Structures are given as C-alpha cells and as structure tokens.
Amino acid sequence: MKISVNTEIALTYLSSRKKQTAVAAMGVMFGISMFIFMQSLMKGTNDYFEKASFSSTAHIRMYSENKVADAHMLNSFLKDNSEKILINPKQLTQSQGITNPYGIIQNIKKNKQVVAVTPQVTATVIYSSGSVNINGTVAGVSIDEEDKMFDVQTNMVTGDLHDLNRVNNGLLIGKGVADKLSLHVGDNITVRAGTGSPMIMRVIGIFATTIKQIDESKSYANIVQAQNLLGKDRSYVTDIKVNLADYNNAPKVARDLETITGYKAEDWVQSNEQLKAAFKIRAIILNSVIAVILLVAGFGIYNILNMTIYEKIKEIAILKATGFSGGSVVSIFLQQAAYIGVMGGFVGVIFGFVLTFMVSKIYIGAGTLKYLPMSFYVPHYIEAVTFGILTTIAAGYFPARKASKVDPVSIIRG
Amino acid sequence: MENSALKTKNVTKYFHDPVTIPVLKNINLDVKKGEFVSIVGKSGCGKSTLLYVLSTMDSDYEGELEINGTLVTGLSLNALAKIRNESIGFVFQFHYLLPDFSCLKNVMIPGLRLGKYSVKEVEQRAYEKLKMFGVEELALKNANRLSGGQQQRVAIARALINDPAIIMGDEPTGNLDSKNTGIVFDLFQKLSKEYGQTLITVTHDEDFAKRSDRIIEMADGEILKH
Numbered sequence: 001m002k003i004s005v006n007t008e009i010a011l012t013y014l015s016s017r018k019k020q021t022a023v024a025a026m027g028v029m030f031g032i033s034m035f036i037f038m039q040s041l042m043k044g045t046n047d048y049f050e051k052a053s054f055s056s057t058a059h060i061r062m063y064s065e066n067k068v069a070d071a072h073m074l075n076s077f078l079k080d081n082s083e084k085i086l087i088n089p090k091q092l093t094q095s096q097g098i099t100n101p102y103g104i105i106q107n108i109k110k111n112k113q114v115v116a117v118t119p120q121v122t123a124t125v126i127y128s129s130g131s132v133n134i135n136g137t138v139a140g141v142s143i144d145e146e147d148k149m150f151d152v153q154t155n156m157v158t159g160d161l162h163d164l165n166r167v168n169n170g171l172l173i174g175k176g177v178a179d180k181l182s183l184h185v186g187d188n189i190t191v192r193a194g195t196g197s198p199m200i201m202r203v204i205g206i207f208a209t210t211i212k213q214i215d216e217s218k219s220y221a222n223i224v225q226a227q228n229l230l231g232k233d234r235s236y237v238t239d240i241k242v243n244l245a246d247y248n249n250a251p252k253v254a255r256d257l258e259t260i261t262g263y264k265a266e267d268w269v270q271s272n273e274q275l276k277a278a279f280k281i282r283a284i285i286l287n288s289v290i291a292v293i294l295l296v297a298g299f300g301i302y303n304i305l306n307m308t309i310y311e312k313i314k315e316i317a318i319l320k321a322t323g324f325s326g327g328s329v330v331s332i333f334l335q336q337a338a339y340i341g342v343m344g345g346f347v348g349v350i351f352g353f354v355l356t357f358m359v360s361k362i363y364i365g366a367g368t369l370k371y372l373p374m375s376f377y378v379p380h381y382i383e384a385v386t387f388g389i390l391t392t393i394a395a396g397y398f399p400a401r402k403a404s405k406v407d408p409v410s411i412i413r414g
Numbered sequence: 415m416e417n418s419a420l421k422t423k424n425v426t427k428y429f430h431d432p433v434t435i436p437v438l439k440n441i442n443l444d445v446k447k448g449e450f451v452s453i454v455g456k457s458g459c460g461k462s463t464l465l466y467v468l469s470t471m472d473s474d475y476e477g478e479l480e481i482n483g484t485l486v487t488g489l490s491l492n493a494l495a496k497i498r499n500e501s502i503g504f505v506f507q508f509h510y511l512l513p514d515f516s517c518l519k520n521v522m523i524p525g526l527r528l529g530k531y532s533v534k535e536v537e538q539r540a541y542e543k544l545k546m547f548g549v550e551e552l553a554l555k556n557a558n559r560l561s562g563g564q565q566q567r568v569a570i571a572r573a574l575i576n577d578p579a580i581i582m583g584d585e586p587t588g589n590l591d592s593k594n595t596g597i598v599f600d601l602f603q604k605l606s607k608e609y610g611q612t613l614i615t616v617t618h619d620e621d622f623a624k625r626s627d628r629i630i631e632m633a634d635g636e637i638l639k640h
C-alpha cells in the first residue's frame with residue numbers, strides 16, 4: 001500500500017509522542033463508551049416503561065365521545081341555517097356505546113398498519129363482598145385476544161385466565177381488589193353496574209400489574225357478562241382497542257380511523273402524556289450528558305494538537321518552505337486528529353459494549369423489573385462512532401488551520 | 415528562449431517593527447540560467463531578507479519577481495508552494511531538519527511531496543545525494559543526533575532532491591570545515607556547469623565568493639555592485 005507523505009508525517013508525529021496520543025485517544029474512548037452506555041441505558045429504560053405502559057394501554061382506543069347537543073346539530077337536523085339558542089342542552093343518548101361495532105371492526109382491519117383489533121365493554125362498577133364496597137371497572141373482553149395484545153398471562157398471580165371462557169360468570173380480578181375484599185380463587189363477589197342489577201360472579205384468577213391503581217380497581221370479564229351487567233344487548237360495545245405494527249404511527253392512524261368511523265380515536269400518546277414527557281426529559285438529560293462528554297473528549301484532542309503545533313512550529317515552517325501547501329499542513333494535522341479518533345473510537349465501542357453488558361447483569365428486583373434494562377441496539381454504536389469522529393475532526397480542524405497559517409519566514413528567521 | 419532564471423524589478427521591502435524602515439531598496443537583479451552567484455555584505459544588510467523574497471517564501475514586498483520567465487508576484491500561497499517544491503531548493507542559514515525523522519526521510523520528504531518518482535526511486539535518489547556529501551552512513555540516524563556540520567550537509571542534500579532549477583543557500587557552508595566547504599563548492603560548481611542549475615548563495619566566505627561566477631555586493635538594503 002502506498003501511503004501519502006502527509007499520512008507518513010502524521011503517523012510519525014503521533015508515534016513520536018506516544019503518551020500524549022494515548023491520553024487523547026483515551027479521552028475519545030471514554031466519550032464514545034459513555035455515549036453507548038448512556039444511550040443503551042436510556043433506551044432500555046424507555047423500552048421498559050413503554051412496554052409496561054402498553055401492557056395496559058392499547059396503541060389506539062376508539063370510543064364514543066359524550067356529546068352535548070348544540071345549535072349546529074339542530075341546524076343540520078332541521079336543514080335551516082338560522083341562529084338558534086339552546087337552553088339547557090342535554091347529553092345525546094346515542095353517545096353511549098358504539099353503533100354497529102363489528103362492521104367498524106371490519107373497517108378498521110382494512111388499515112394496513114393495524115395488527116390487532118378487539119372490542120371491549122367497559123362498565124363502571126361497585127364490587128362488594130360481605131360489607132365492604134369498592135369502586136372499579138370491569139373490562140368485558142375476549143380474553144384470548146386481550147392476552148395476545150397485552151400479554152395478560154405474564155401478570156397472572158393465581159388461576160387460569162382461560163377460565164373466563166369456560167366459567168359463565170367468571171371474573172379475573174386485580175390483586176388490590178382481592179386483598180381489599182379478602183378474596184381467593186373460587187370465591188363469590190357481587191358486582192353492580194350503575195344501570196344494571198347486581199350480579200354474583202366467581203373469582204377465577206388474580207392478576208398483578210406494576211401499576212397499583214389498576215390492580216386496585218380493574219377486573220376482566222367475558223364481554224357477554226359485561227353486557228349483561230349493564231343490561232345491554234350483544235351489539236353493545238363501548239371501546240374498540242387497536243394495536244399497530246409500529247406504535248409511533250398511532251397519532252396519524254388514529255386521525256385516519258376517526259375520519260373513517262366518525263368515533264373518537266385516542267392514541268396512546270394522548271393518554272400517556274406523562275410517559276411522553278418523561279421520555280422527553282430523559283432525552284434532554286441524555287443529550288446534555290453526551291454533549292459534555294464529547295466536549296471533554298474534543299478538548300483533549302484540541303489540546304494535544306495545539307501543543308504539537310506549538311512544539312513543531314519550526315518544522316511546519318520547514319515543510320512549507322520545501323513546498324508543502326497550507327492544505328497539506330491541514331491534512332497532516334487533521335489526520336493526526338482522525339487517527340486519535342479512530343483508535344479511541346474502536347476501543348470505545350468495545351469498552352462501551354462490555355460496560356453495557358456488565359451493567360445489564362446488575363440485579364434490581366423491583367416489581368417485574370429484575371435486571372437493569374439495557375438495550376443492545378446497533379444504531380447506538382454507529383451513532384457513537386459517527387459523533388466521535390465528527391467531534392474529533394471538529395476539534396482537530398482549528399489547530400490544523402492555525403498550523404496551515406504559519407508564516408515560514410518569520411519562524412525561520414527565529 | 416528566455417535565458418533568465420530569476421529577475422527582480424524594483425523590489426522594495428519594509429519592516430514595520432518598531433518603526434517602518436526599508437530593508438530592501440529598489441533591488442534590480444537578473445540571474446541567468448546556470449549561473450553561480452554569491453551575495454556578500456555586512457551582517458544585517460538584508461541578504462537573508464532578499465533571499466526569502468527570491469525564494470517566494472516571503473510575499474510581502476513591493477516590485478516584481480520573475481522565476482524562469484514567469485511573474486510570480488501576486489500568485490496564491492498554494493501556487494507559490496508548488497513552485498518552491500518543484501523548482502527551488504533552499505538551504506537555511508541555520509540548518510533546519512525535522513528532528514523526528516531520519517536523515518534519509520528528511521531528504522526524501524520534498525521528493526515524496528513532489529510525487530514525480532516512486533517511493534523506491536526517491537529513496538534511491540536521496541541516498542545518492544547523501545553520498546555526494548559523505549553522510550550516507552548517517553542515513554538512518556535521527557536528524558537530531560547529528561553534529562551541526564553533518565546537519566548542514568543533510569540539509570544541502572535535501573535542497574537537491576527534486577533537481578530544482580534554482581538552488582538558494584543562506585550561508586550553506588557556515589558550519590563546515592574547509593575540506594567540506596571545498597566539497598560543497600565543487601558540487602555547486604558542477605551543478606551549474608554540467609546540469610545548468612542556477613545557484614544563489616549568501617556567504618561570508620571571501621574565498622568561496624571569489625571562486626563563484628559573480629559576486630553581488632550588498633550594503634544597507636541596496637545592491638552596490640554586480
């Protein structure tokens with residue numbers, strides 16, 4: 001391989017000051033490995049919380065919004081445009097539930113992004129056992145589809161969730177509900193919805209999520225049982241839950257579904273504002289830490305090159321006197337920066353991986369979180385190397401340009 | 415065909431530190447191809463300053479400079495660097511080698527920069543040049559381990575590596591004993607007579623000056639006699 005004379009000079013300068021080169025490369029290594037480690041931890045954490053949140057929230061939830069009658073509706077009904085004033089407007093009756101849910105489900109399934117759709121009947125209820133009453137909600141679902149979408153199985157404490165299909169009036173209750181009412185599998189529980197008559201149901205299982213609030217109020221029933229609870233017929237559905245191939249598309253798909261069906265479609269972003277906010281804050285923290293790390297690494301390189309140039313100013317003058325152009329001088333010093341960056345980057349990637357791997361074995365054991373959530377995500381490594389090299393080149397450019405501006409005569413004169 | 419290797423028209427240069435004083439005053443000079451000229455004059459009269467202007471390293475002057483018949487005054491720094499690399503060899507008053515490199519590499523570097531010959535050929539040529547000055551056995555020694563005279567000879571070898579049309583020396587034999595001064599002089603003469611290379615040397619050595627083709631005498635930034 002024929003290496004250019006600029007490269008040869010750059011390499012000679014690097015190897016004639018091995019210690020400083022090593023220190024500068026270590027700065028880059030540290031920067032890049034920290035970059036990888038922080039990104040992995042952040043993404044791991046975000047993924048964990050996202051997954052936890054999607055274990056109870058669908059990507060999109062469709063429901064009928066409670067609408068209050070207004071003048072606009074009256075106008076379109078009467079087909080006349082005069083001003084009308086409604087005194088004491090009431091909620092519309094059809095705002096309860098979704099009309100023709102199964103037709104709408106067929107429609108939703110036509111969207112290519114959609115991977116799962118399931119209807120649900122949500123009933124606000126009062127659980128009672130003995131003399132204790134607590135408020136809660138019953139989700140009337142098809143438990144098989146629910147399990148597919150939200151992995152209910154992993155939250156099971158006791159019992160078999162498939163019993164919901166077998167036991168006529170079965171109820172799968174949250175651990176909080178079970179504790180408060182002191183219930184076990186096989187026990188009876190009285191459930192009363194606002195409009196329906198009380199029903200005696202049978203506890204077939206107990207689940208526990210990471211969210212206390214849910215465990216203390218939620219229960220699953222067969223969709224038919226929930227309809228019975230509310231005293232509604234088989235076509236009564238309050239929510240349609242939709243999961244997508246990529247949940248990041250949820251806001252857009254939600255708008256599409258709204259236009260197609262005419263019902264309100266709430267995407268997970270809307271219902272998890274605080275989750276989104278937490279992601280954003282973490283991203284800001286992460287980016288500032290990374291910026292500081294890279295800045296420090298960049299300063300290391302800037303420093304060593306500045307020192308080299310200070311020491312080698314006579315030699316730079318000689319090179320220019322013997323016909324090296326400003327561009328060649330820039331190339332000589334920029335190459336030094338680049339080699340430091342590549343060396344540091346290479347070791348940094350390895351070190352970053354090892355660090356991430358080791359930390360991912362730290363036992364946490366809080367709730368369902370056993371180990372520190374670390375992600376091993378290839379783009380992080382690519383980003384780290386790209387950022388590392390960019391920083392290196394930026395840090396090397398200024399000293400290199402300074403070197404190229406050296407006036408040979410004034411130096412050689414002494 | 416133009417026969418002039420180097421020509422100046424009214425070259426004037428000022429130093430502004432601490433007060434503006436002219437160091438070179440209306441220098442008009444014409445050096446023919448293949449000529450071997452010596453510049454002499456008292457210390458501080460402006461010999462080095464003139465040589466830096468002639469070598470294109472210093473472009474901060476008034477007047478015009480022609481090299482091989484082309485006007486180089488006002489060319490870009492990159493263009494000037496190229497001209498220096500290709501057609502000017504310079505030996506500094508204080509031998510300046512690159513201390514991190516071997517003598518051989520020092521001689522080779524301007525040749526590698528030029529890129530006219532392969533690395534092998536450049537190395538071969540560098541060896542030959544070192545041999546001419548009797549320092550070939552120092553080839554692989556680091557440049558900062560040499561005596562002053564040895565360094566100066568390596569520096570002269572480096573100036574010759576690209577067979578430049580013009581070789582300039584600022585007291586190139588200042589550190590050499592009479593035997594080595596003789597060797598350098600004979601070689602310079604051979605370069606001018608046999609290879610048609612032009613030599614411009616500043617010297618305090620009267621004998622050296624007298625034996626060259628022409629003496630240019632300077633005083634106070636002016637040319638007295640040429």
Ligand SMILES: Nc1ncnc2c1ncn2[C@@H]1O[C@H](COP(=O)(O)OP(=O)(O)OP(=O)(O)O)[C@@H](O)[C@H]1O
Nearest residue numbers: 413429430431437456457458459460461462463464
């Ligand atoms: N950077 C500078 N600023 C101001 N004056 C300078 C500068 N460099 C040189 N001079 C002055 O310019 C004059 C010419 O200097 P130059 O180096 O050309 O002399 P010289 O003839 O080469 O002397 P020597 O034989 O001792 O090498 C001197 O008087 C010197 O003091």
Ligand SMILES: [Mg+2]
Nearest residue numbers: 461462507584
């Ligand atoms: Mg001088």
